[in-house]
Amino acid sequence: MNAVLEVKDIGIDFGGVRAVDEVSFEIRPGQIFSIIGPNGAGKTTMFNLISGVYTPSRGAVKLAGEDVTGLPPHRLARLGLSRTFQNLQVYFRMTAVENVMVGRHIHEHVGITAQLFNLPSVRAQNRASRQKAMELLDFVGLADKADEPAGSLPYGALKRLEIARSLALGPKLLLLDEPAAGCNAVETEEIDGLIQEIAKSGVTVALVEHDMRLVMKISDRILVLDYGRKLIEGTATEVRNDPEVIAAYLGAHGQTEAARADH
Amino acid sequence: MAFLKGKYGVLLAIAIIVLILPVAFPSNYYFRIATLVWISALAVIGLNLLMGYAGQVSLGHAGFFGMGAYAVAVGPTHLGIPPVASALLGAASAGLLAFVVGRPILKLRGHYLAVATLGMGILVAMVLNNEAQWTGGPDGMPVSRLVLFGFKVKGPVMWYWITAGFLFVGAWLALNLVDSPLGRALRALHDSETAARVGGIDVARHKLIVFVISAVYAAVAGSLLAFFDGLVTPNTAGFLHSIQLVTMVVLGGMGSILGSLVGAAVLVTLPQALTVFHDYEHLMLGLMMMLFMIFLRRGIVPTLRDRIAGRVQ
Amino acid sequence: MADFLQFAFSGLTVGAIYALVALGFTIIYNASDVVNFAQGEFVMIGGMVTVFAYAAGLPLPVAALLAVIVAVFVGLALEWLAIEPARDAPPVTLIIITIGASIFLRGLAQVVFDKQFHSLPAFSGDEPIRIGGAALLPQSFWVLGSAIVIFLALYAFFNHTLTGKAVLATAANRFAARLVGINTTFVMALSFAVSAAIGAIAGVLVTPITLTSYDVGTLLALKGFASAMLGGMGNPIGAVIGGLLVGLLEAFGAGYINSEYKDAIAFLVILGVLFVMPQGLFGRSHTERV
Numbered sequence: 001m002n003a004v005l006e007v008k009d010i011g012i013d014f015g016g017v018r019a020v021d022e023v024s025f026e027i028r029p030g031q032i033f034s035i036i037g038p039n040g041a042g043k044t045t046m047f048n049l050i051s052g053v054y055t056p057s058r059g060a061v062k063l064a065g066e067d068v069t070g071l072p073p074h075r076l077a078r079l080g081l082s083r084t085f086q087n088l089q090v091y092f093r094m095t096a097v098e099n100v101m102v103g104r105h106i107h108e109h110v111g112i113t114a115q116l117f118n119l120p121s122v123r124a125q126n127r128a129s130r131q132k133a134m135e136l137l138d139f140v141g142l143a144d145k146a147d148e149p150a151g152s153l154p155y156g157a158l159k160r161l162e163i164a165r166s167l168a169l170g171p172k173l174l175l176l177d178e179p180a181a182g183c184n185a186v187e188t189e190e191i192d193g194l195i196q197e198i199a200k201s202g203v204t205v206a207l208v209e210h211d212m213r214l215v216m217k218i219s220d221r222i223l224v225l226d227y228g229r230k231l232i233e234g235t236a237t238e239v240r241n242d243p244e245v246i247a248a249y250l251g252a253h254g255q256t257e258a259a260r261a262d263h
Numbered sequence: 264m265a266f267l268k269g270k271y272g273v274l275l276a277i278a279i280i281v282l283i284l285p286v287a288f289p290s291n292y293y294f295r296i297a298t299l300v301w302i303s304a305l306a307v308i309g310l311n312l313l314m315g316y317a318g319q320v321s322l323g324h325a326g327f328f329g330m331g332a333y334a335v336a337v338g339p340t341h342l343g344i345p346p347v348a349s350a351l352l353g354a355a356s357a358g359l360l361a362f363v364v365g366r367p368i369l370k371l372r373g374h375y376l377a378v379a380t381l382g383m384g385i386l387v388a389m390v391l392n393n394e395a396q397w398t399g400g401p402d403g404m405p406v407s408r409l410v411l412f413g414f415k416v417k418g419p420v421m422w423y424w425i426t427a428g429f430l431f432v433g434a435w436l437a438l439n440l441v442d443s444p445l446g447r448a449l450r451a452l453h454d455s456e457t458a459a460r461v462g463g464i465d466v467a468r469h470k471l472i473v474f475v476i477s478a479v480y481a482a483v484a485g486s487l488l489a490f491f492d493g494l495v496t497p498n499t500a501g502f503l504h505s506i507q508l509v510t511m512v513v514l515g516g517m518g519s520i521l522g523s524l525v526g527a528a529v530l531v532t533l534p535q536a537l538t539v540f541h542d543y544e545h546l547m548l549g550l551m552m553m554l555f556m557i558f559l560r561r562g563i564v565p566t567l568r569d570r571i572a573g574r575v576q
Numbered sequence: 577m578a579d580f581l582q583f584a585f586s587g588l589t590v591g592a593i594y595a596l597v598a599l600g601f602t603i604i605y606n607a608s609d610v611v612n613f614a615q616g617e618f619v620m621i622g623g624m625v626t627v628f629a630y631a632a633g634l635p636l637p638v639a640a641l642l643a644v645i646v647a648v649f650v651g652l653a654l655e656w657l658a659i660e661p662a663r664d665a666p667p668v669t670l671i672i673i674t675i676g677a678s679i680f681l682r683g684l685a686q687v688v689f690d691k692q693f694h695s696l697p698a699f700s701g702d703e704p705i706r707i708g709g710a711a712l713l714p715q716s717f718w719v720l721g722s723a724i725v726i727f728l729a730l731y732a733f734f735n736h737t738l739t740g741k742a743v744l745a746t747a748a749n750r751f752a753a754r755l756v757g758i759n760t761t762f763v764m765a766l767s768f769a770v771s772a773a774i775g776a777i778a779g780v781l782v783t784p785i786t787l788t789s790y791d792v793g794t795l796l797a798l799k800g801f802a803s804a805m806l807g808g809m810g811n812p813i814g815a816v817i818g819g820l821l822v823g824l825l826e827a828f829g830a831g832y833i834n835s836e837y838k839d840a841i842a843f844l845v846i847l848g849v850l851f852v853m854p855q856g857l858f859g860r861s862h863t864e865r866v
Binding site: 051052053072073074076077078082083085089090091092093094098099101102103104105106108110112115116117118122125126129165166169 | 436439440442443444445446447448450451453454455457458459460461462463464465466472518
C-alpha cells in the first residue's frame with residue numbers, strides 16, 4: 001500500500017543553522033508514527049515543514065503519493081492533513097464549539113451573499129457544522145463545555161479541544177505536537193486513549209511527544225532526531241535498544257522509564 | 264432574557280433606540296445629529312468587521328468613505344449618472360479599490376499594515392483635493408438633492424428614517440456574517456493565523472473579502488452623508504476622519520456591533536454638545552481620545568456587558 | 577544640471593528634517609514599541625515656541641533653547657500621563673492615544689498661539705550661495721550640518737555611554753534589561769525626552785525655510801513615519817537613510833513630474849516598498865514560531 005506521507009531528504013536552514021538536515025521517512029496508513037529527540041532536535045520544525053508552515057530549503061514531501069512540497073497550509077488541509085500545536089493555538093475569543101466548527105471550514109460550501117443574508121442554506125450549514133462539532137467535543141469529553149469561551153477552559157481541556165478541532169477537518173494524516181505536554185498522569189492517560197481511538201478509526205497519526213512511556217506504548221514506528229538529523233527509525237524495541245539513541249537521548253533515566261513502560 | 268443576547272437582541276436594541284428617540288426630540292436639530300450618528304455607525308460597523316473581528320487595522324477607511332461621498336457629487340454633476348446609480352458606482356469603486364490594493368496591503372501586519380492603509384487613505388484624499396476641475400478642490404462641491412420617483416428626499420426627519428433603515432440592514436448583514444462560516448474564519452484568523460491556515464482557511468482571501476466588505480460599508484455611509492449634507496469636502500476622506508472612525512470602533516468595543524453604534528454616538532454627539540468651546544474643538548477631541556483609550560480600553564459595550572454579567576452571577 | 581543640483585539640495589534639506597523625525601520615532605519605538613504619532617508636534621512646538629519667544633524679545637538662541645525645553649517637558653508629560661498608564665494596551669489603542677495626543681497638542685497650540693503661518697530669520701542671512709547654477713540657502717547648510725551633528729551625538733551616546741547602552745539593551749529585550757537591573761521606566765522617559773528634543777531642534781532649523789503653524793505636525797509625522805518604515809522600523813541608520821530618500825524623491829518628483837502631488841510621493845514610495853519588501857530596506861525579517 002502507498003505511504004500516507006513520504007518525506008525525502010528534507011532540510012531547512014535558519015540563519016545558516018541547519019535546523020533539519022536530510023531527513024527521510026515514510027508513514028504507512030493506520031500507523032501511529034512518533035518523532036522523538038532531545039529539545040531542539042527539530043521535531044516541531046519537522047511538523048512545520050510537513051504542514052507547510054515552513055517551506056523546506058531542500059527535499060520533498062509527498063502526501064498520499066502526490067508531491068506537495070511548498071504548498072501553503074490551507075491547500076494541504078484540503079488534501080487531508082491536519083495538526084495540533086505544541087504551544088496552544090486556540091481561538092481564545094470563540095466558544096469551544098465554535099473552535100471546532102472552524103475546523104469544519106473546508107467542508108462548508110456556502111456563498112458570501114448567502115452568508116450575508118443568512119439564507120436557509122447557511123442556516124443548514126451552520127447546524128451541520130455545529131452537530132459535527134458537538135460529536136467531536138463529545139468524543140474528546142468536552143461536550144458540557146461547548147458554549148463556554150475557549151479562553152476560560154483549563155489547559156488540559158484546551159489540549160483536547162485542539163485535537164477535536166484538528167479532527168473536524170476529517171484528516172487522513174493527523175500531526176499531534178506534544179498532546180500530553182503539561183498534562184498530569186490522569187490526563188495523559190486520557191489523551192493516550194484518544195490517540196489510540198483516533199488511529200483505530202482509520203486516521204494515520206504522527207506524534208511528537210516527550211512522554212516516553214506514552215510514546216513507547218502506543219507507537220508503531222519511532223523516528224529519532226538529534227540536531228536536526230535522523231538518528232534511527234524503527235519499532236519501540238529497536239529504538240530502545242539502539243546504543244546511539246541511549247547515548248544521545250534516553251540516558252540512564254530514560255532507559256529505566258522506557259523499560260518500566262513495558263510492564 | 265436569553266433572546267436579548269446574540270443577534271436578535273442587538274437588532275431589537277437598535278430598533279428600539281431608533282423608534283423611541285424621536286419621542287424625546289424637541290427639534291429638527293436632534294434629528295440631524297441622530298442622522299449623523301446612524302451614518303457614522305454604518306461605516307463603523309463595516310470597519311469593526313475588519314478590525315474587531317478579523318483583527319486587521321485600517322487607518323485609511325475615510326478614503327473609501329470619501330469615494331462614496333464624491334461619487335454622488337461627481338456622478339450626477341459631471342457625468343450625468345443618476346444619483347442612486349452614482350451611489351452604487353461609488354460603492355463598487357470603493358470595493359474595487361479595496362480589492363486591488365487589499366492583497367498586497369493585507370500581507371502586512373501591525374504597524375506596517377497601519378502605515379500602508381494610512382498611505383492609501385491619504386492618497387485618495389490628495390486626489391480629491393487636487394483634481395479641482397472634478398471635485399471642486401479643497402472647498403469641495405455641492406451635491407444635488409436626491410429625487411426618488413419624482414419625490415424629493417429632504418429634511419432631517421426623513422433622512423433620520425432612511426439612514427436608520429440603512430443602519431439596521433447594515434447591522435443585520437454584519438451580524439449574519441459574524442455567525443457564518445466566513446465570520447468564524449475571520450474570528451479564527453484574528454486569534455491565530457497559523458492555526459487558521461493549517462485548518463484550511465485561505466487567510467489572504469478571507470482578509471481580502473472582509474476588507475472589500477468594510478470598504479463598501481464606508482462608501483455607502485459616505486454617499487448617505489453627501490446626500491444628507493448636500494455638500495462634500497476632501498475632509499470626509501481625510502486622515503482625521505479615518506482616525507475618528509477607528510476611535511469609534513475601539514471606543515464602542517472591538518467586535519461588538521452594538522458597540523459600533525455606541526462609539527459613533529459618543530464621538531458624534533460629544534463635540535456637538537461642546538460646540539460652545541468651538542476654538543477648543545481639537546483640544547477636546549484629542550483629550551477625549553486619550554482619556555477613553557486609557558480608561559475605557561476595552562470599549563464601552565464590552566465593559567458594560569461584563570459589569571452586568573458580573574452582577575447577575 | 578542646475579535643476580538637478582537644486583532639487584538634490586532641497587531634497588536633502590527636507591530629507592534631513594524627515595530623518596530627524598524618523599529618528600525620533602525610532603528612539604521611542606525601540607524603547608517602548610510605541611509608534612508616537614505626536615512626533616510631528618514636537619517639531620511644531622520647536623518652531624512655534626521659538627517664533628513667539630523671539631517675537632517677545634528673547635535672542636534667537638535663547639528662544640530656541642526655551643523651545644527645546646518646552647518640547648522635552650511636553651514629551652515627558654506625554655510619556656508619563658498618556659503612555660505609561662496604557663503600557664500593556666494593544667498597539668491600536670496606543671496608536672489612537674498618540675494620535676489623540678497629536679490632535680490635542682495641535683488644538684492647544686491653536687489656542688495658546690494662533691492659526692497663522694510664522695517664520696524666523698535665517699541664522700546666517702538669506703543671501704543664496706550659487707553652486708553650479710543652483711541657488712542654495714545658507715539655512716540649508718544649518719539644517720544639514722545640525723542633522724549630522726545630532727546623528728553623531730546620538731551615535732556616541734548610544735555606543736559610548738552607559739545610559740545609551742542601557743537604552744539599546746532595553747530595545748533589544750525589555751525583560752532581560754530589567755533583570756540585569758536597568759531602570760526601564762527611566763529609559764522610556766529618556767527616550768521621549770530625547771525624541772522631543774530632536775523634534776524641536778528640527779522645528780527650529782526648518783522654520784526659516786518652510787514656515788511653521790499649529791498644524792504642520794501631522795504631515796511631518798506621517799512622512800517621518802513613512803521614512804522610518806522605509807528604512808526598516810527600529811533601525812536608526814535606516815531611519816536616516818529613509819528620511820533622506822523620501823526627501824530626495826519628493827524634491828525630484830515635484831521638480832520633474834508634478835508638484836501638486838509632491839506630498840503623495842512619500843506615500844506612493846512607501847506603498848511600493850512595503851509591497852515589494854514588507855520589512856523595509858534595512859528591517860529584520862523574522863519567522864513566526866509556533
